[in-house]
Amino acid sequence: MVLFELRRWMKLFAMDADAVKKSTLFMLLVNWGGVHQMVRIISRETLGTKIHLFKLEAPAIARKALAGQFVVIRIDERGERIPLTLADWDGKEGSVTVVFMEVGATTFRLALLKAGDFIADFVGPLGVPSHIDKFGTVVCVAGGVGAAPITPIAKVLKEKGNKIISILGARSKDLLFWEDKLRSVSHRLIVTTDDGTYGRKGVVTGPLKELLESGEKVDRVIAIGPSIMMKFCALTTQPFGVKTIVSLNPIMVDGTGMCGCCRVSVGGVTKFSCVDGPDFDGHQVDWDLLLARQRIYLDEEKCSFEQWQARMGKRS
Amino acid sequence: MPKLNLNRESMTKQDPKTRGKNFNEVALGYSAEQAKAEASRCIQCPKHSCMDGCPVEIDIPGFIKAVLDDNMPEAVRILKDKNSLPGICGRVCPQETQCEQACSLAKKGAPIAIGRLERYVADWERTNMGALNPRAEPPRPTGKQVAVVGSGPAGLVAAADLAKLGHSVTLFEALHVAGGVLMYGIPEFRLPKEIVQAEVAYVASLGVKIELNSVVGKVATLDELLENSCHALFLGTGAGAPMFMDIPGENLNGIYSANEFLTRVNLMKAYQFPEYDTPVFVGRRVAVIGGGNVAMDSARCALRLGADEVYIIYRRSEVEMPARREEVENAKEEGIQFKLLTNPKRYIGNESSWVVGMECYEMGLGDPDESGRRRPIAKEGSEFILDVDMVVAALGTRPNPLIAQTTSDLKTTKWGTVVADETIGKTMKDRVWAGGDIVTGAATVISAMGAARRAARDIDEYLRVIVE
Numbered sequence: 001m002v003l004f005e006l007r008r009w010m011k012l013f014a015m016d017a018d019a020v021k022k023s024t025l026f027m028l029l030v031n032w033g034g035v036h037q038m039v040r041i042i043s044r045e046t047l048g049t050k051i052h053l054f055k056l057e058a059p060a061i062a063r064k065a066l067a068g069q070f071v072v073i074r075i076d077e078r079g080e081r082i083p084l085t086l087a088d089w090d091g092k093e094g095s096v097t098v099v100f101m102e103v104g105a106t107t108f109r110l111a112l113l114k115a116g117d118f119i120a121d122f123v124g125p126l127g128v129p130s131h132i133d134k135f136g137t138v139v140c141v142a143g144g145v146g147a148a149p150i151t152p153i154a155k156v157l158k159e160k161g162n163k164i165i166s167i168l169g170a171r172s173k174d175l176l177f178w179e180d181k182l183r184s185v186s187h188r189l190i191v192t193t194d195d196g197t198y199g200r201k202g203v204v205t206g207p208l209k210e211l212l213e214s215g216e217k218v219d220r221v222i223a224i225g226p227s228i229m230m231k232f233c234a235l236t237t238q239p240f241g242v243k244t245i246v247s248l249n250p251i252m253v254d255g256t257g258m259c260g261c262c263r264v265s266v267g268g269v270t271k272f273s274c275v276d277g278p279d280f281d282g283h284q285v286d287w288d289l290l291l292a293r294q295r296i297y298l299d300e301e302k303c304s305f306e307q308w309q310a311r312m313g314k315r316s
Numbered sequence: 317m318p319k320l321n322l323n324r325e326s327m328t329k330q331d332p333k334t335r336g337k338n339f340n341e342v343a344l345g346y347s348a349e350q351a352k353a354e355a356s357r358c359i360q361c362p363k364h365s366c367m368d369g370c371p372v373e374i375d376i377p378g379f380i381k382a383v384l385d386d387n388m389p390e391a392v393r394i395l396k397d398k399n400s401l402p403g404i405c406g407r408v409c410p411q412e413t414q415c416e417q418a419c420s421l422a423k424k425g426a427p428i429a430i431g432r433l434e435r436y437v438a439d440w441e442r443t444n445m446g447a448l449n450p451r452a453e454p455p456r457p458t459g460k461q462v463a464v465v466g467s468g469p470a471g472l473v474a475a476a477d478l479a480k481l482g483h484s485v486t487l488f489e490a491l492h493v494a495g496g497v498l499m500y501g502i503p504e505f506r507l508p509k510e511i512v513q514a515e516v517a518y519v520a521s522l523g524v525k526i527e528l529n530s531v532v533g534k535v536a537t538l539d540e541l542l543e544n545s546c547h548a549l550f551l552g553t554g555a556g557a558p559m560f561m562d563i564p565g566e567n568l569n570g571i572y573s574a575n576e577f578l579t580r581v582n583l584m585k586a587y588q589f590p591e592y593d594t595p596v597f598v599g600r601r602v603a604v605i606g607g608g609n610v611a612m613d614s615a616r617c618a619l620r621l622g623a624d625e626v627y628i629i630y631r632r633s634e635v636e637m638p639a640r641r642e643e644v645e646n647a648k649e650e651g652i653q654f655k656l657l658t659n660p661k662r663y664i665g666n667e668s669s670w671v672v673g674m675e676c677y678e679m680g681l682g683d684p685d686e687s688g689r690r691r692p693i694a695k696e697g698s699e700f701i702l703d704v705d706m707v708v709a710a711l712g713t714r715p716n717p718l719i720a721q722t723t724s725d726l727k728t729t730k731w732g733t734v735v736a737d738e739t740i741g742k743t744m745k746d747r748v749w750a751g752g753d754i755v756t757g758a759a760t761v762i763s764a765m766g767a768a769r770r771a772a773r774d775i776d777e778y779l780r781v782i783v784e
Contacts, residue, residue, distance in 0.1 A: 037528070060535050074492060080584060080593040081492075105593050121492040123529045253584065253594075256490050256531055257716050258500075258556045259576035263567055270560065270567060275718065289567055292669035296569045300595030307590050 038118040042095055047177035048170075050102040051145060052111050053087070059094030061124045067152040068130030068247065068279055071098065072255035074121035075109055082106050083252045085224075085278070086125065087148035096124075099148035099177075105304040112312060126255045127278050131245070132156050136219035137163040139211060140186070141204050141233050143225020144170050147178045149247060150224045155185040157222075163187050165211065165218075169204035169229075173197035204229065205236045212240045220245065223282060227290055234282030244282040248273045250293055265289050322426035325354035332649040336619050339504045339587055342646060343407075351436040355384040358428050361420045366430060369418030371766025372405075372473075374398045376415060376430055383433060392441045395434065400476035400519060401469065401765065403442060403511045404498060406435025409762045410640050442514055454523075455482035460779040463488065463546040464524075465532045465719070468496020470552030470752030470764040472519050477772035478550075479522040483779060486546075487524050490531040491583065496554055498761070500583040501575070503613050505620070506643075509582070533718035538726065538748065547782065548747050548775045551734060552768060555713040555753035561605075565663030566709070570599060570671040574606070574614045574710035581617050599706025600624045603674060605660060606710030607637040612644060614708040615652045623706070626652050631659040631679050631692040657681070659692065661699060663707065673703050713758050733757050741771030749775055 045053040061071065070085045088097035102111050113119070130153050138157050142150040147168055158164045166186040170176040171194045183189045190207045191199030200207065204225075212218055221244040223233035230246040237244045250262040250273050257275035264273050265286035271277065328344040329335070335342050346354065358380045366376045375394050382391035395402045411417075411431035419427035460483045464475045467489040475487045493499050495512045520526055532538065532553075542549060558573035560566050577596065580586040584594035598621040604614045607630035615626045628647070630637060633656050637644060648654070657679040664673040678698035681690035715732045727735040727744040734750045736743045741751040749771040752764030 060530075064535055078585075078592045080595075121529050123490070123492075123531060125534055126531065253576060253579055254491065256556075257718060258558070259579050260558045260560070260573040261576045265567060270562070275716075289669070292569060293567070295668075296597060297595045300589065300597075304590045304593055304595065 038120055039122040041113055041115055041117050041119070043115045044113070047099065049174040050111070051099065051175065051177060052102070053097060053099045053148075054110070054113075055088075055095050055097045056119070056122060057094060058096045058122050058124075059091075061122070062089045062094050062096050063091045065089040065091075065096065065125040066129035067132065067156050068149070069125040069127045070255070070278060071096065071122055071124035072126060072252065073098075073106075073110075073119060073123075075106060075113075076120045079109070079120065080106055081121070081253055081255065083126070083249070083255050083274070085149035085247065085249075086152065088152060096122075099145055101145045104301045105308045108305060108308055109312075123255065127274060128276070130156075130222075130247075130279050132160055134161045137165065137217055139208065139218050139221045140164060140166045140182075141208055141221060141223040141225070141229075142166065142168050142182065143204055143223075143229035144175060146223075146225030146229075146247075147176075147182060150222065151178055151182050151185060153222060153224075154182065158185050158187075165216075166190070167192065167204045167207050168199075169193070169225075171195065203232075205232050208233060209236050212237065212242065218242050221282075222246075227287065227294060230282060231285075231287040231291075234285065234287075238283050245279050246282040246285065247278045248280060248285070248290060249278065250290060251296065264293075320359065320421065320424065321357045322421070322424050324357075324426050324429055325350045325432070327429070327432050329646075332646075332651070335505065336616075336650045339620055341508055342505050345439055346432055346436045351383055351433060352386075354429050354433060355380045357421070357426075358384070359420065363420060365418045365420060366415045366428070369415040371414065371762050372399050372769050374415075374434075379437060380428065380430075380433060383437065388437070388440050389445070391437045392445065395437050396441075399434075399765075400473060400522075401515045402434050403438035403515055404469070404507060405762055405765070406431050406433075406438050407507050407511075408498075408502060408760075409434075410760060412641065414762065438511075442511070455480060457484065458482040458779060460484065460547045460782075461486070461545055462775060462779070463541045463549045465538075465541075465549065465551050466490075466496060466553040466752075466754075467494035467516070467526065468498060468552060468554050468752065468764065469761040470554070470754075470768040471496065471550070472516065473765040473768040474550040474552055474749075474751065474772045474775075475524045476519045476522055477769055478775060479519070479524045481772075481776050483776070485524045487519075487526045488530045488532050489526065489528050492528055493583070494526050494528065497556070500579045501610065501613070503578065503582050503617050505616070506613065531718065533722045538719060538723045538745070542747055547779055548749065550741075550768070550771055550775060551719065551743070551748060551750035551754055552752045552764070553716060553719060553754050554764070555715050555733075555758040557714050557716045557732075558709070559711045559714060560709055561660065561711060563660060563662050565665055565671065565674075568663055568665040568671040569669050570597060570705055571663060571707040571709065574604075574610045574708050575713065577614055577708050578610070578617065581621070587617075587621060596621070597706065598623055599704065601704045602626045602706045602708065603629050603660075603702065603704040604708045604710055605629045606712070607632065607639055608710060608712070609639045609643055611708075611710035612639045612647045612652075614710050616647055616650060618706070618708065619650055619652060627702070627704070628652055628654045628656075629658050629660065629676065629702075630654070630656050632681065632689060633657055636689040655702075657692070659694060660707075661694075664701070670705070671707055672705060673701050674707065675699050675701050713753075715754050715757075731757060739770060740774035741767055742774060747778075 040057045084098040164186040169192040262273035267284040379394040416427040558575040580596040585592040586596035602618040602623040677694040679692040685691040736750045741749040751767030
């Protein structure tokens with residue numbers, strides 16, 4: 001049926017070659033007609049200021065997903081491809097959950113979608129899953145939106161018999177979420193806010209350093225959050241010689257090892273985050289390179305974001 | 317015997333100055349008169365040597381005769397009998413080293429412009445018949461299922477051939493559109509994406525089910541596909557992983573792999589930013605490292621996106637360049653500057669980690685190496701600095717390791733290519749065939765298509781024998 005429609009449309013267009021050339025509708029039909037499976041948003045929730053949770057229908061990904069992996073999404077024909085680390089998945093229900101903060105054009109546009117809406121592309125599960133083993137005591141440090149991807153990792157690590165001490169930090173109370181969820185998969189949870197509006201005042205490296213100094217035997221640290229936070233976690237643990245795993249978030253395009261945009265330097269060797277990572281040894285990562293490469297498109301990102309804000313603003 | 321006509325009909329192109337500023341197709345194709353004039357030059361020699369030069373065995377004299385006889389539907393039928401993607405091949409095949417080189421008139425220096433005629437027939441079909449022109453008679457379903465992994469040239473041909481034989485084919489593609497390198501790699505001005513999609517739609521019209529956004533090796537392994545009612549599997553995943561030189565400064569901002577630069581521009585349509593969300597940075601002084609078609613494509617894209625100076629940096633001389641002659645000429649006409657016998661030593665960055673220059677060696681040529689080309693040798697003490705604010709590394713690609721990593725019994729070489737029989741594409745793994753760049757390393761569209769055709773034939777033979 002879809003094919004028949006497609007054929008009819010193509011014949012219609014074929015009568016006027018120029019129309020075919022100019023028609024984006026043509027591209028849409030060919031791309032989406034019958035062969036393009038769009039992905040439905042099952043439900044959504046706002047977790048904090050500009051922080052949103054989307055549960056999407058993606059049974060094939062949900063069946064295969066493992067902690068630490070990510071998906072690449074594209075909203076529509078005009079959209080860019082961005083990676084989002086998995087926050088949760090349910091193989092039985094066939095759903096995959098992601099959490100994101102509105103920081104640029106794509107996340108701003110994503111936040112405007114409602115339950116029942118569709119996005120064009122949802123690819124995964126990508127990347128190497130987190131290394132799960134019985135390490136002993138593992139400190140899981142989450143900064144901001146990092147609370148989402150670290151929760152499933154803490155969960156499987158706890159199931160594996162590790163003692164989990166979690167540190168959850170955010171700039172302010174309104175940006176904190178999943179405190180209960182993370183507590184339920186941890187033996188102990190410490191909460192911090194930069195401005196002291198909730199929990200301990202200060203950044204996550206404070207309690208991390210205290211733990212390491214307290215004589216508590218820490219066998220592994222996992223830090224997920226903004227690059228600068230992961231960098232300082234790695235710097236904090238380095239003198240103590242505690243293996244520290246970080247989940248890097250460089251700019252990506254395809255997410256399958258094809259473009260090399262996400263290249264990072266780890267132990268002096270160039271790695272592709274999408275296929276060699278996203279987890280790496282935080283003590284080996286060239287943080288300055290990562291931070292510089294994340295700034296490549298600052299001007300363009302601003303331009304795109306402002307353009308979409310203006311466009312959507314007019315509409316509402 | 318009629319006098320030989322040695323005046324090859326030329327094809328109109330966009331003026332170099334104009335085309336350097338737009339992404340429209342450079343070559344404009346033959347008119348009906350030009351096509352007939354060119355077709356009339358074919359002497360219909362009994363040797364048909366041109367067909368020996370064609371990896372997919374097109375009946376070249378046959379379709380040329382049909383063009384001359386004004387029987388275009390017949391020309392289309394003959395062409396599509398052997399080639400499911402004629403609009404693509406007519407544009408990007410290196411005919412000068414294949415069919416046209418084998419043409420009887422090549423010795424006289426004026427082979428028939430077979431590629432241009434192929435393109436003319438394909439374009440005629442698309443405007444006059446619609447690419448979805450259904451087959452006269454659908455094949456009898458065999459009830460056998462085949463999975464084809466990768467929807468580039470090899471995958472599309474394998475899928476089309478197997479579907480034409482009555483097998484039920486599912487084609488898996490990792491990206492959000494089918495076409496592989498034809499979509500992300502080759503630019504719009506050389507191969508319009510609408511033509512690729514029309515030919516993809518033709519393959520779909522044969523009954524091929526296309527699964528986009530499916531990264532085989534991640535969402536399903538080869539073994540899982542083989543267990544789930546798939547009788548045979550064809551791997552056509554190409555050589556999609558970019559190579560770098562591993563020299564200092566290569567990760568500075570402003571240094572792209574050709575794959576990234578071309579993907580942003582072609583697949584993600586960054587040339588229409590901010591209408592499309594994906595950005596691309598383009599510098600004023602751009603160096604493209606490499607001498608292949610991908611280097612030419614990257615240089616010409618950078619020019620069209622507004623770079624002032626674009627250099628091709630190639631370590632050997634022009635005769636050793638692997639790019640098609642025609643594309644080198646096109647690039648030169650558009651103002652791309654060739655810095656030959658030059659090779660980067662390191663990249664220089666500023667305080668915010670953006671590339672501002674590159675130190676290069678002058679190169680000399682020594683004795684021929686394994687490739688038969690003279691080996692480039694750096695001249696000590698010849699280093700000089702070239703000011704550039706953007707670099708594209710077009711140094712070749714190798715197979716993506718994703719599938720090999722998740723398939724224990726698929727034998728690969730140290731270059732990451734899959735070990736497969738050269739003629740029929742059978743791999744060391746049961747029920748798995750492979751063809752195209754995944755086997756040979758980066759090569760041409762048409763050689764991938766030829767390998768896929770031969771593998772499809774062998775898969776068909778296998779499927780006809782097995783009983784469930």
